[in-house]
Structure formats: structure tokens, C-alpha cells
Amino acid sequence: MDMKFQPLLQEKPENKPIIIAGPCSAETEQQVLQTAHGLAGKGVDLYRAGIWKPRTRPGAFEGVGTEGLKWLRRVKEETGMKVTTEVANTQHVFEALKHQIDVLWLGARTTVNPFSVQEVADALKGVDIPVLIKNPINPDYKLWVGAIERIYKAGITKIGVIHRGFSYHGETKYRNVPRWQLAIDLKREFPDLPIICDNSHICGRRDILLPVAQKALDLNFDGIMTEVHPDPDNAWSDAAQQITPSQYLELKEKLVFRLPTTDDMEFLENLEHLRHEIDELDEELLNLLGARMKLAERIGEYKQRNNISILQASRWNEILERAVIKGKMKGLSEEFVTVLLKAVHQESINHQEKVMNAPGAEA
Template sequence: MEMKLQSILDNPHKRPIIIAGPCSAETEEQVLQTARDLAPQNIDLFRAGIWKPRTRPGSFEGVGTPGLKWLKKVKEETGMKVTTEVAKAEHVYQAIKHNIDVLWIGARTTVNPFSVQEVADAIEGVDIPVLIKNPINPDLGLWVGAIERIYKAGVTKIGVIHRGFSYHGDTPFRNVPRWQIAIELKRRFPDLVMICDNSHICGRRDTLFEVAQQAMDLNYDGIMTEVHPTPDDAWSDAKQQITPAQFQELVNNLVFRDATTDDIEFLETLDHLRKEIDHIDNELFNLLGHRMELADSIGQYKKRNNISILQTTRWNEILEKTIALGQAKGLSQEFVTTVLRAIHQESINHQEAVMSAEESKIGG
């Protein structure tokens, strides 16, 4: 679907966009104190969760509609625009009634097309910007589908929030970023405003700057960070929140990159280096093509000798050897493993195709 998207802000070229505020609106004083501390920092949107979808019942699930009056006071007292999460039609109606400036759809909602459609139906006919977080699981189609549903409701001021993806296993992140998924979304929709939610990616305050800087290096349009007057006392997600002073230090230390430049020498040098990369890519795919031809031959030989495709001992040997070789070349274990698994799977696919083709001949 071709979409004509507008900026979520009045100033369409502002970068970076800064969104900050507490994970949850807990009390009126807590919300207003955070807002007062953030107001001098040129915040674009003050965020606070009013309704909090929690994994298990019994956890703090937000103060609900009364908290919207606190956000209205934030606007009146500081002049900052405010944003909150909506997950169903009633949330949308109440947020609009209380003059919330921007809505966002959370990861637990994005993952469910029925819920997204309910929100879209409630928004239809209302000129309000909407930010859409990625779904919990790494499914680009669900993310795109949510964008399309909101756009079909007549909303053109749409942005996305990259908050990382759930992952079962050892990882330094609360939600693994999987940057390539967000990059692919941006490739498909170049005009889409993309915000990095470093709080939910990290899940811990000591790595917030590192992730925010990586987002800036990747040409993201801004960051969304959870800020609380006393983070350790927060009623939700205490470990990933920081004080307003810490947030100001984080933003002040960020290096914001330009998307491009008019410098002729830079452009010529970059063009030369990119051509070298293109040449290497061509060589890589020529080699991979030859490798798959060998896989075809191995598949034929295994078929003739009635040998199974997967040879676990051989695969383990290749994996260990290649990881060591990659590390010696300055390549991370994660990168080498990801690439090698993809190559190995393609080799298996080729061998399966060879065996299936020969079996169909026998069956015919």
C-alpha cells in the first residue's frame, strides 16, 4: 500500500524528537514533578502510561482515566504536548476527550490485529498523530499491518516506536533490538518517523545511552525514554527508569548524525568505498552459488547411498571452526553464527530439492 505520511510534529524536519516521562502515571504529584523537571529540557512529548497492560494479574495496571486529568494539567502548566498508550476504543475516546496530543499503540496491542482495528475504528475521523510500537514478536508483517490499519482510518500523521522484541535465552537486553527489522521497515516507508524506545530495549538504566546512541547512528528520528523523579520507587519498570537530571545528561552526550552532506570529497570517497563493497558482494554471491552447486552434488551422492541430509557431527565441526575463524577476523560470534546457519539451511534446502526430484522420478 502506498502511503503519504506526515510528521507527527508541527515542525516536520525536527530531529531528534525527544519523548520522555514516567513509565506509569502513579500520582498527580509524581506526574507534575516529572513534567516540571523535564520542561526546561526542550521535550517534544511528555509521555506517561495511564492504562498499563501487564503480563500477570495483580500487577499495577495504571490509574486509568483519572490520570488523564493530570496530563491535562501538565499541558496547562508547562506547555508541553502529552502522549499516552491506548489499547481499546474506550481508551481512545477518553484520551481525545482530555485533549491528549499524540496516541501510541503498545506492543501487546500491535500483535493483535483485532485490537489494532478496534483502535483504528475509534480514531477514524479524528486528526490526531499515532505512534505504533513494534509487536512483541519479531513479525514485520504485523507491524506493517498495524500501520496500514491506522492509515486506512484516515490518519496520516503516523510514526513508529522500536522497542525491541521478546527473546527466550541469554541476552543483555530486556527486548532484543533486532535492528534489521526496524531498518527494513524504514526502507519500505522512508517517510515514516522512527523513534527508539531505549528503555524497553535495555530494561536497565546503565545501557540506555549506548542503545540511544546506536539509534542515532542508524539515523533514527528520536528517542523515547522513561523518566521518574525517584526511579527506584517507581510502581512499574523501576530498573529501566532514570531521573530527569540523568536524562538531561544522556541527551547532552548524544552525538546526532546528519543523514547526508553536500561535501563533494566525502561523497566521492563514499561512492568509491561503496563500489568496492558492491564488488565484494558480487564475489561473495558467486562463491555462495558455487557452494550450493557442491551441496547439490552432495545431495545426489547421499541419495545414491541412502544417507540422511543432516550430519550433526559435521555441522558442529563447521560451526566451531568458522566461529573461531570469524573471531580472528574481527567478526562477532553472533554474526558468524547467524550467517552460517542461513547458509547451512540453504544447503539443506538444496539437498532436499535434489532428493525430492529424484524420488518423484522414481514415483513417476
């Protein structure tokens, strides 16, 4: 589907990041306004606050509901900041529009359900309002694109996406693993689609908010969404990932905002030279991987003749452990080496399986 997107915020200068900040949840009118006044005049483009909160388990705080929209209107009146909140169904959309919310967003639990996305899309037909779409809970690229397409087909052209990371079963320092490549793939397919990094939900903890936000900016993301609360430790939801307005302003001051490109010819020539070297190394890597798969096929033929199973767990563990150690010596992270080797191992299994189950192969 060919989609052409309009700028999210018409008054925003080109190449300036979109800054979104505010509490995870609107808890009380005082809390909403205190946070807003702490951020007013500090370069925040959108003040965020969750009014309806879809929680993983029942019994958790699920938002104050429509009453909180009145508080967001007061934020607009008293500070001049635009406001944004999450919607998940038709009623949410109608209430948000009635209270003059400037930007809507779809949460990860909505994006994961095409029925819910379509319900929101139907409610938005004939409305000219920017919509942000968070990635689905699981790393499903097509599901994310599908949500964008549904909102676009409703006539909304001011669309952006929020990269908030993905659920992961296992040990990780993140609340939601970034999987940056999915956002990069989205940027490659839709170059004019703004991408905002929700560093709060990726991190789940305040001590690593800065490096994650900086990495997003280094990857040419179009903005940052961060959760800010006047008393984070006593927040009614997601306390560990929120920071105070003063802490947020310190974080924002430390961020380095990159330029997407330059017309400096010396820089461009040097960059082109280095990229050419990378292209040559990439070709060499592909040649080596191709040769490795040929060896895997020979191993498959040998296993087939001797009726031996493809997977040899002890051998695979040995390869992985050795590679992680050697990778660290070469400045490669354990995460990268593990992901790379698992992909190579799976491709090797595929090649062996093809050989061993080929028509006419000996029993």
C-alpha cells in the same frame, strides 16, 4: 498500499530528532508532575506516561486509569510540553481525546492483535491526531505494516512507529532483542515514515541505554523514547530500565545527533568510491555462496545414494564453533557469525532436500 505520511509534529524543524521522555507509568499526580518539571525546557518534544498498562501476568500494576489523564493535562498547563499515552481500545481513545492528549500510541501487545488495532482505528475515524505504533511483540514485519495500514485507512496521516525490540527465547543482554534490520526494512519501504527508538524497552536495564540510543541515531532513526522517573528503583513498573531526570539529561548530552546527508562533494565522492568497493565485495560474497550451495547439492546427491540423513548435528556444531572463533579473530561478533551461518546452513539444507527428494531420485 500507497501511503503518504504527514510530519508528526508540525512545529518540529526538519532533521531534528523527536525526543520523548517520561515515566513508564503514571503512578501519582506528584510523581507525574515532579518528572515533568525535571524535563521541562530541556528539549523534550513529548512527555510520555502510561495510564493503562497491559501487563504480562495478572496482579501487576495495570495503571491508574482515567484519573491519570487529568495529571497529564496539568503537565501541559504547567510546562507547555505536549503529552502522549498508550491506548488499546475504543474507551481509551475516547477518554484520551476528551482530556486533550496530543499524541496516542499503540503498544506491542495491541499491535500484535489485528482486532485490537482495528478497534482503535475505528475509534479514530474523523480525528486528526498523531499516532505512534510500536512493533509487535514478535518479529513479524507484515503484522507491523498491517497495523500501520489499518490506522492509515482510518484517515490518520500523522503516523510514526516505535521500535521497542522483540521477544526472544534464550540468553541475551537485551530485554527485547533489537533486530535492527526489521526497522531498516520499514524505513526502506516507507522513507517518510518516522521511526522512534524506545531504548528503554530494548535494553530493560539502564546501563546500556546510551549505546542503544546512539546506534538508533547512527542508523538515522527519527527520535528516541526513554523512560524517566524521579525514583526509578521504586517505580511501580519496569524499575530496572528507568532513569532520573538528571541522569536522562546527562544521557541526552552525550548523544551525537547525525545529519542524514551533506552536499560536501569531497565527502560524497569518497563515500561513493567506498560503496563501489562494498558492491564488488557483495557480488563476490554471493558468488562464493552460490558455489557453496553447488557443493551442498553434490553432498545431497551422495547422501541420497547412500540413504544418509541431511542433518549431521556434530558436523554442524563443529562448523559453527570454528566459525565463531575465526570470526572473532576477524573482528566479527559472535551474534553476527551465528546468524549468518545459521542462514547459510538452512539454505544448504534446502538445496540438499531438493536434490534428495527430486522426482526420479534413486531410493
